[in-house]
Amino acid sequence: MKKMGLLPRLIIGIILGIIIGAVSRSTEVYFISRILVTFSSIFGSFLSFIIPCIIIGFVAPGIADLGKESGKLLAITAAIAYVSTVIAGITAYFFGVSILPKVIKAGEVAKKSVVNLEPYFSVTIDPIMGVMTALVMAFMLGLGMSYIKGKTLLNTMKDFQDVVALAVKNVIIPFVPLYIMGIFVRLTVAGEIFKTLKAFSSVYIILLLLQVAYLLVQYGIAGFISGKNPIKCLKGEVPAYFTALGTQSSAATIPVNLECVRKNGVSDDIVDFVVPLCATIHLAGDTITLVLASMGVMLMNGQAPTLAIMFPFILMLGITMVAAPGIPGGGVMASLGLLQDMLLFTQPQQGLMIALHAAQDSFGTATNVTGDGAIAIIVDYIAGKGKNRGKLVEVKAREA
Template sequence: MGKIRGDFGLILRLLVGIAIGICVGLWASNMSGVGEVAQTVPSSASNAVMQVVGSIKHICGQFIFYAVPLVIIGFIAPSITRLGKNASKMLVTAIGIAYLSSIGAAFFAMTLGYTFIPMLETPGRLDELISLPDLLFRLDIPAPMAVMTALVTAVVLGITTLLTESKTFETLLSEFERMVSMVVSYFIIPILPLFVACVFAQMAYSGSLTKQLPVFLQVIVIAICGHFIWLAVLYGIAGLISRRNPLEVARHYGPAYLTAVGTMSSAATLPVALSCARKSKVLSRDTTDFIIPIGATIHLCGSVLTETLFCMTIAYLLTGVLPSVATMCLFAMLLGIFAIGAPGVPGGTVMASLGIVIAILGFNEQGVGLLMAIFALQDSFGTACNVTGDGAIALMVDGIFNPKGEHLQDGS
């Protein structure tokens, strides 16, 4: 009962944060007259409110992203030492599954696109968003290293500690894991509702909730439905591979899903995702601590599904025809590779894949601009799909390397 209350409490705080953020953003927008008169200068009161909101969001975001590399090292490296010889095999397996999941999502998006896009009513042009005011105060907290650097460092530290049988360093990594766990529990998770509230306040103020969203609402609805269908496929496969109940993993992911919706970042959601996965009774702790941080970096199935669908939509809007099947197949295969190396930050998948978007699909500046604008509208839902899908990958890997279900978590 305590665990259920804990999950519900975090979900409730996140939902309250979203509601408050939207209310504050709409209030500031109405105070400035932005929603009624296009050229009205924002009032000093609304401007000051949004300056404070932006500053709080910046500082909270800076601390969250500062801690992400520490979380990756703190959880992956110790888990490798505990996993022993299976660690390298699990890493290769996780990368392979993540790639298959991404290209599978891309091909599924292609099916949706060829089926539904020709039926959609062509929307008009995108309305411009209202510019956010400058920050009232700014505090930059640079991360100690990039996310991919932290991932490689964690793997190197874990494997070398394992090969050298260094008990001293193994103990240090274990102590560091406890320290990072405290940072997650006492610092990151408590400030997440505030961070999410500020994100939604800015979205409401700028107009992305009331102006851009209706323009491509039909495509976004198709994409979100596609996310849930693909998650059902992933968890179904995970259940078959592991011979365990996949719902025992998925049912704990509510807080992580909502956090991803608010932060739009797999990396920023990582602490909550770890906490959710650790509550499952059908996952071992070592597999969880190893796969979930890796998944946040390499598994972007939801973003891939969305980008594929949106690229097809934009091509249809600009040219009047959908890209050929051969072109889209090549794009999907390469997009899966680029997704593995994409940063787990807002818009990371699109930024990492702009090269193939331009080279293969032939997008010009207008097409790229449309892609980035539309992708930003649903980025939170694509990220939530990515994060939730990591639980399925963890269950698959645990089923492969821990078929007897040894050392399963107690759900605490």
Template sequence: MRNLVDAYLRVGLVPLIIIALVLGALIGGVMPSVGLSLGILGSIFVGALKAVAPILVFILVMSAITSRQAGKQVYIKPVLLLYLVGTFMAALTAVVASFVFPTEIIGLTAQTAVEQSAPETLTQVLKNLLMNLVANPVNALTNANYMGILTWAILIGFALRQASDSTKHMISDLSVAITHVVKWIISVAPFGILGLVASTVAETGFDTLKSYSQLLAVLVGCMAFIALVANPLIVFAMTKKNPYPLVIQCLRESGVTAFFTRSSAANIPVNMNLARKLGLNEDTYSVSIPLGATINMAGAAITINVMTLAAAHTLGIDVSFGSALLLAIIGSVSACGASGVAGGSLLLIPLACSLFNIPNDVAMQVVAIGFIIGVVQDSAETALNSSTDVLFTAAADPKYRA
């Protein structure tokens, strides 16, 4: 058994994930019943990632602050700036693409029920985000509220700066232990992705997506532009080096997993592992990556703006340049609060639609269509968001600067 495990590990995660992608697609397409059965592997994998992520963030952040030495440099501010710049560029790209390739949503007048409730104002979005900061710490861990987790981990970490060396050593040992647990979970990623792909192909077959092909093309095209053009330009401006080796590595080792888990929270352990592999500053990435899963939402900004403008075009609403620019700003700010709202980016669409006086019942139909195409839209959005967390953290690290 030991020899078999060693042989499995020697192959490497990336080749095994590629094999899992191909096998999963074949099984889901040829044998749908088997593909649905394999879905349990994906559920277990995603469940394990989601379960370990909150405690991982809490312990790593607390350990980093507790053991941080005076004068040791942390690079959170430049990472935050990159997050904000990247999200606004994504929102602006979505607005421009929606004008260049105007899209009308088929079936917008159909009556479709959406159970979740959407925030009505930007103030409500920001209030939800701020209230998450002061949430009960136990509830924050239970509900994977990363703003609350970060807040309490930072506060407790600073309080433990005065603790005895034995206490600090114990916290450091906990950090090492939870890191090993994450490595074990990530090592079985190919089996999880095999199950996720097989069940997805078996359930959807992607037939229902054909009628929304143009809308999906604009959404995914914008995300691809940000991932392969805009983000590399931002990284080059920071590092003065060829950004593509780092960009491709982040997309390959973080984006692929995020695409199939469709959860930025579940991908936090994957990103932590990648940041460690890249040799980044632990004091920085232990905070910037979980924070990025909360506020670095370029993909969400694209979704909000493209879907809103598609609704406006469908209804024949004339959108001026000024209102489109305002939409980009609102979309950026709203996207940063997306994780603090049940339903994520899709449920922020009615807020953006209100800018053009689009009725709420029509806006909620757009949300429903978003759920229909979510098998592609949400996957691509999560892949962009999550891989960019590591990318910008690395770009702000002196290791990658000229």
């Protein structure tokens, strides 16, 4: 029997959490709710502990690997991918500011709860360092390993990366549905669940529409720069889009996307370079989701998602997305540290972010992958102009 995916297990966890929470408010099974809330508290503490490990384990080797590739084309591709990700976040912010306050009543979940469900006990697992310290350490290690071109430390960091990925894949991801169940039990017992679900449904619809609109903009820009037909190019990416919907993995979609981008007239050397690279560093779809979802959570809890708060978060998110493990839910796992440190999200709020991200993970991944094709078209045009200029200089030199 095929193993059940993360999304179905999360949905089951949410439904069971609502049922158990509703029943326990009026029967003798109240202790079950407290057991689940106790597990969520302990698991959340472990999650806080592993966040710096995820940042160091994935960002540092990622930066080192990027630095090993020399050439202007790498810098251009990375810059375009980063700018695209940041613009996606800023766009999501302005759409969120315009629309979310109309569909989410500010502070509707921040009001005093009917019942405050506490865990039986709590376990404190302190992180080895703060999130910002981990980010600075990751940048220093990554840039340093790239500069010294040594193998010993890089291989050690990659082993550490494998250990962290193992913990995420075999501990965090499998137990996330139970963690979410405990959070929804607490929300149901507190009488907040229907307000939360209503707000989340509004956020979900907005972010899906925005992801599609952003793809149209990306291909419009790529078409304007390269002279290609943007609609035709976007149609050529349909197989990659639907493959990503099914696999929920940018890495698993690379073989299909390589063929789609080639059919859009991009040269082979650019395709082979840009598509695998952008599968790692270009996550515009995830950024749209994380920005809108975090704004929704902030509004529900009476916080104002101002530009002064969100802009630094978006800038850091564009970098931190490089750390996203290549597993379902990896994007939100890599961003938990920023949510905790920059937006001051509590454990339940982080759990809600995990749930919302997982519910659209297929569409976010499909947006990421399809957008890679637009970047490949732009880079191919820039590289082609460079080659033509080189040939022109060579001809003039011969004539002279």
